[in-house]
Amino acid sequence: MINVIGKKWLFLGISGALVLASVVAISAYGFREGIDFRGGTLWQVASPDAALTEASLREFLAEQGMEDAVITRENQNGSFLVRIRAITEEEHQADLAALTLKFGGAEELGFQSIGPSIGAELRRRAFWGIGFVLIGISLFIAFAFRKVSRPIRSWKYGVVTLVTLFHDVVIPAGLFAYLGRFYGVEADTNFIVALLVVMGFSVHDTIVVFDRIRENLLLGREGAGLAEVVNKSINETLARSINTSVTLVLVLVALLLFGPATLTYFVLAILVGVILGTYSSIFVASPLLVIWHAFAAGRSPGRGN
Incomplete structure (x- = not known):
């Protein structure tokens, strides 16, 4: 005992x-x-294009005015989780169009935006x-x-x-x-x-x-x-x-x-x-x-x- x-x-x-x-x-x-508490956007993207890497994605986001983005690579399917400031739906659609144009075949797997x-x-x-x-x-x-x-x-x-x-x-x-x-x-x-x-x-x-x-x-x-x-x-x-x-x-x-x-x-x-x-x-x-x-x-x- x-x-x-x-x-x-x-x-x-x-x-x-x-x-x-x-x-x-x-x-x-x-x-x-x-972002649930402070507000912000969670964006999950992926592309069969080998050019989409963490470095290239960070460069793209900086071009869109989001230099402070936090990027995490998803091990299961090779997608990327991007945490950025809260953006409007218009900004979201514009960024998605620019992403698709720069990285052929890029697709959005998830998007969530929460205001402060x-x-x-x-x-x-x-x-x-x-x-x-x-x-x-x-x-x-x-x-x-x-x-x-x-x-x-x-x-x-x-x-x-x-x-x-x-x-x-x-x-x-x-x-x-x-x-x-x-x-x-x-x-x-x-x-x-x-x-x-x-x-x-x-x-x-x-x-x-x-x-x-x-x-x-x-x-x-x-x-x-x-x-x-x-x-x-x-x-x-x-x-x-x-x-x-x-x-x-x-x-x-x-x-x-x-x-x-x-x-x-x-x-x-x-x-x-x-x-x-x-x-x-x-x-x-x-x-x-x-x-x-x-x-x-x-x-x-x-x-x-």
């Missing part, structure tokens, strides 16, 4: 360091916002969405565990879940702040969706462990001490949590390596979040319950509590 509770300060220390580093990165660098005002509205809704999800999940957990009030009040499960979700969201966010600052990676609506997916996975994993703790407490095992009950519950669900996570991680790694370039950072955010969600459900959420209970009972939350 793994003594997770006995080493709780080590695991919480690792999490605390990662959270602190992430908060510093977010505060210092902020996010490089995608729409981007600001999407940003506002994204933040509100994440906030409502966090609060809603916490209230649901507190309600679901209402029948278990001793030795831990049901609302404490909700609060600990909220702290755990913050842990699982802020670390990927910090990673993207770092990647945006040094590698130009953008945080767009896909990133927000990835965070919501991570939150759903994390709370599911946490509920599995909490539910086993609830069952063991209802069976009267709290007489052996809360720390022992929690540790036993973690070990009873450990194999299930790891097996589920490993299966999902393998799928995500395959998508990361062989999937389309447009989904690379979306998959990366989910991959990091899944790993963190598994870690936090085992090594963060339950130890926090034990520590909180020890403080509330007026004891020092040491190795034996």
Whole structure:
């Protein structure tokens, strides 16, 4: 049996360091916002003409007055993703005609343009969405565990879940702040969706462990001490949590390596979040319950509590 509770300060220390580093990165660098939030145009083009290369496309865009364009090559079909300022439909048609004229057989595979005002509205809704999800999940957990009030009040499960979700969201966010600052990676609506997916996975994993703790407490095992009950519950669900996570991680790694370039950072955010969600459900959420209970009972939350 793994003594997770006995080493709780080590695991919480690792999490605390990662959270602190992430908060510093977010505060210092902020996010490089995608066109979804700041406004702009995403244009996907391709051509059988070998003359269409990243360099020649950049030169063409500069001729059209778009020197600050960001170009990404799509590995799957050899097309190019171009991120530029927001343009009107008239400008779009003129640029497309010029592209077709310069590169024979050039075709447009996708076009999306978002104005700054729409981007600001999407940003506002994204933040509100994440906030409502966090609060809603916490209230649901507190309600679901209402029948278990001793030795831990049901609302404490909700609060600990909220702290755990913050842990699982802020670390990927910090990673993207770092990647945006040094590698130009953008945080767009896909990133927000990835965070919501991570939150759903994390709370599911946490509920599995909490539910086993609830069952063991209802069976009267709290007489052996809360720390022992929690540790036993973690070990009873450990194999299930790891097996589920490993299966999902393998799928995500395959998508990361062989999937389309447009989904690379979306998959990366989910991959990091899944790993963190598994870690936090085992090594963060339950130890926090034990520590909180020890403080509330007026004891020092040491190795034996």
